[in-house]
Amino acid sequence: MTTQIKDLNHYKEIYAQSVKDPEGFWKKEAESFIWFEPFDKVCEWSFKGPDVKWFLNGKTNITYNCIDRHLIDRADQVAILWEPNESDREAKSITYQELHDEVCRCANGLKSLGVQKGDRVVFYMPMVPELAIGVLACARIGAVHSVVFAGFSAQALADRVDDAEAKIIICSDYNKRGAKNIAVKDVVDEAMNIGCNSVTNVLVHKNTGEKVDWSDDVDLWWHDVVDNQGSMCKAEEMDSEDMLFILYTSGSTGKPKGVVHTVGGYMLYTCFSFRNVFQYKEGDIYWCTADIGWITGHSYIVYGPLLAGATTMMFEGVPTYPDAGRFWEICEKHKVNQFYTAPTAIRALMSKGDEWPEKYDLSSIKVLGTVGEPINEEAWHWYDQKIGKGKAPIVDTWWQTETGGIMITPLPGITDTKPTYASYPMPGIQPVLVDAEGNVLEGNDIEGLLCIKHPWPSMLRTTYGDHDRCKNVYFSAFEDMYFTGDGARKDAEGRIRVIGRVDDVINVSGHRMGTAEVENAINEHPNVVESAVVGYPHDIKGQGIYAYVISQDKDLDDDFKKEILEVVKKEIGPIAKPDKIQFTSGLPKTRSGKIMRRILRKIASNDTSNLGDTSTLLNPDVVDDLIKGAEAV
Numbered sequence: 302m303t304t305q306i307k308d309l310n311h312y313k314e315i316y317a318q319s320v321k322d323p324e325g326f327w328k329k330e331a332e333s334f335i336w337f338e339p340f341d342k343v344c345e346w347s348f349k350g351p352d353v354k355w356f357l358n359g360k361t362n363i364t365y366n367c368i369d370r371h372l373i374d375r376a377d378q379v380a381i382l383w384e385p386n387e388s389d390r391e392a393k394s395i396t397y398q399e400l401h402d403e404v405c406r407c408a409n410g411l412k413s414l415g416v417q418k419g420d421r422v423v424f425y426m427p428m429v430p431e432l433a434i435g436v437l438a439c440a441r442i443g444a445v446h447s448v449v450f451a452g453f454s455a456q457a458l459a460d461r462v463d464d465a466e467a468k469i470i471i472c473s474d475y476n477k478r479g480a481k482n483i484a485v486k487d488v489v490d491e492a493m494n495i496g497c498n499s500v501t502n503v504l505v506h507k508n509t510g511e512k513v514d515w516s517d518d519v520d521l522w523w524h525d526v527v528d529n530q531g532s533m534c535k536a537e538e539m540d541s542e543d544m545l546f547i548l549y550t551s552g553s554t555g556k557p558k559g560v561v562h563t564v565g566g567y568m569l570y571t572c573f574s575f576r577n578v579f580q581y582k583e584g585d586i587y588w589c590t591a592d593i594g595w596i597t598g599h600s601y602i603v604y605g606p607l608l609a610g611a612t613t614m615m616f617e618g619v620p621t622y623p624d625a626g627r628f629w630e631i632c633e634k635h636k637v638n639q640f641y642t643a644p645t646a647i648r649a650l651m652s653k654g655d656e657w658p659e660k661y662d663l664s665s666i667k668v669l670g671t672v673g674e675p676i677n678e679e680a681w682h683w684y685d686q687k688i689g690k691g692k693a694p695i696v697d698t699w700w701q702t703e704t705g706g707i708m709i710t711p712l713p714g715i716t717d718t719k720p721t722y723a724s725y726p727m728p729g730i731q732p733v734l735v736d737a738e739g740n741v742l743e744g745n746d747i748e749g750l751l752c753i754k755h756p757w758p759s760m761l762r763t764t765y766g767d768h769d770r771c772k773n774v775y776f777s778a779f780e781d782m783y784f785t786g787d788g789a790r791k792d793a794e795g796r797i798r799v800i801g802r803v804d805d806v807i808n809v810s811g812h813r814m815g816t817a818e819v820e821n822a823i824n825e826h827p828n829v830v831e832s833a834v835v836g837y838p839h840d841i842k843g844q845g846i847y848a849y850v851i852s853q854d855k856d857l858d859d860d861f862k863k864e865i866l867e868v869v870k871k872e873i874g875p876i877a878k879p880d881k882i883q884f885t886s887g888l889p890k891t892r893s894g895k896i897m898r899r900i901l902r903k904i905a906s907n908d909t910s911n912l913g914d915t916s917t918l919l920n921p922d923v924v925d926d927l928i929k930g931a932e933a934v
């Protein structure tokens with residue numbers, strides 16, 4: 302197993318070592334895995350290409366390390382503990398042996414459909430065990446999985462399937478989420494009508510058993526394809542740098558990009574970070590509430606915990622169903638030891654009152670984690686006091702889809718914690734703050750742009766099908782550094798606080814959204830001439846979506862607003878629906894025609910005392926109109 306840091310001195314010692322001799326440090330950690338053939342070089346890199354390789358020529362299979370290696374000493378231990386949407390339905394336990402057999406059956410099933418190493422398989426599924434099994438089955442045979450969050454629209458699904466040129470879509474019939482019953486297969490059918498020409502089969506897992514439309518040419522039932530397969534399937538020999546998965550995420554321009562992670566480095570880093578950040582101990586029950594449709598679910602529900610031989614819980618439902626006590630009821634019921642969730646969930650549950658957590662015994666909780674967005678002080682203290690009873694350290698973990706694993710975080714019981722601070726870099730991670738020109742800011746008590754100056758094993762390798770985009774977005778802003786897109790500050794003792802995005806990306810309930818993407822969706826409405834989208838502070842969501850819309854020939858009323866929301870829902874999904882829409886006759890623009898988003902952000906945030914110099918605008922008059930208009934939104 303990878304090293305588990307014991308105390309502060311140990312952290313300091315291995316951090317220093319990881320900076321002084323990164324290759325030596327990671328070599329030793331990597332040797333704790335099972336390699337079919339050993340790697341002959343630890344790392345080869347240039348951020349110019351970028352061209353980054355870890356554990357060169359090493360051959361392995363991540364599922365062999367997630368499952369097979371544990372069969373000697375933990376075959377009967379629960380690998381995945383599944384808690385259903387309805388609290389009166391029974392939880393399911395899948396042991397490591399059962400997981401092995403299920404993954405192999407599914408892998409054999411995929412093979413029978415002609416899926417081969419390198420083929421892409423898209424998942425559009427609720428949080429059922431078959432999602433984790435399917436993902437692992439792909440990794441078993443070397444197929445590349447791309448999980449699409451099941452809240453995205455048919456259009457968004459089709460866009461991703463087309464970009465990945467996926468061969469198979471795996472979905473469920475329906476998805477029970479809270480009180481809703483979502484017709485998942487219908488969405489897939491619609492996506493198949495819009496695009497998805499590369500798809501040969503849709504594999505449907507029977508989840509609720511309700512009736513679905515069926516197309517005999519492409520649709521197949523999971524149980525028909527998988528259930529009669531054998532429970533042995535050789536783990537494909539994968540090169541360290543073979544693709545493991547693609548995960549689409551939003552950027553400041555254009556359509557979402559497919560972030561590519563590869564086998565070896567991702568395997569090492571998710572295991573190493575999981576064991577250290579959560580201080581997982583034998584027998585612990587670990588629960589991350591994320592959806593596997595996001596990177597958090599990939600790294601810290603599926604791969605990291607299983608690599609570490611942990612018991613990882615998967616929850617099908619939502620925090621407020623059947624009531625606002627559900628999370629805490631589950632913590633009590635399964636005696637959860639590590640609990641990992643998002644600030645938006647904490648804020649939402651905090652707003653429902655202390656009586657909910659007070660009803661349940663939360664004494665099993667040893668570590669609390671947060672991820673996805675900055676946590677505000679009030680929520681931090683509530684989490685600390687009402688959930689952790691002041692006894693469970695909070696790990697405020699900063700990372701990104703692109704980083705593959707947690708980069709900056711306290712280590713529970715090892716380093717100190719400070720509200721709203723992600724604090725300290727993980728071993729092997731070298732964060733720096735730079736100014737707008739890329740000069741590295743030295744010392745403490747500084748604020749700047751967050752960059753990483755040395756490669757780490759689980760960093761993205763490319764954006765699928767468009768390597769230039771990867772270069773431009775992450776490696777062109779500053780020479781020889783990975784640019785995160787975040788602004789951050791360091792306190793007097795050097796703890797890092799990540800403030801938020803400095804690009805045109807907003808973070809709504811921990812979901813990352815490109816403003817351009819939402820604008821493009823709004824512009825699909827035939828009566829919209831132009832739009833501009835910005836984020837504004839939102840009590841529960843962190844950031845809300847504020848849309849300025851220019852239209853002619855249309856009544857600027859609530860019905861029009863509803864139509865706009867419908868278009869966004871259709872193009873992207875309900876998570877991208879603007880919270881506020883303001884109709885306007887113009888947008889503040891520079892003489893070169895660029896929208897001055899800074900002004901729009903201030904107006905949306907009701908912070909108009911200091912708008913800066915607006916005299917250089919092409920249309921300075923529009924600013925007052927916008928301020929007046931905002932009062933009525």
Ligand code: WT7
Nearest residue numbers: 672673674675697698699700701702799802813
């Ligand atoms: C962006 C990445 C990686 C997990 C889920 C989100 C923001 C993430 C924190 C944190 C402040 C955070 C950043 C980052 N973010 N964690 N602890 N404190 N901000 O992944 O969708 O790739 O979004 O989320 O702005 O760049 P993602």
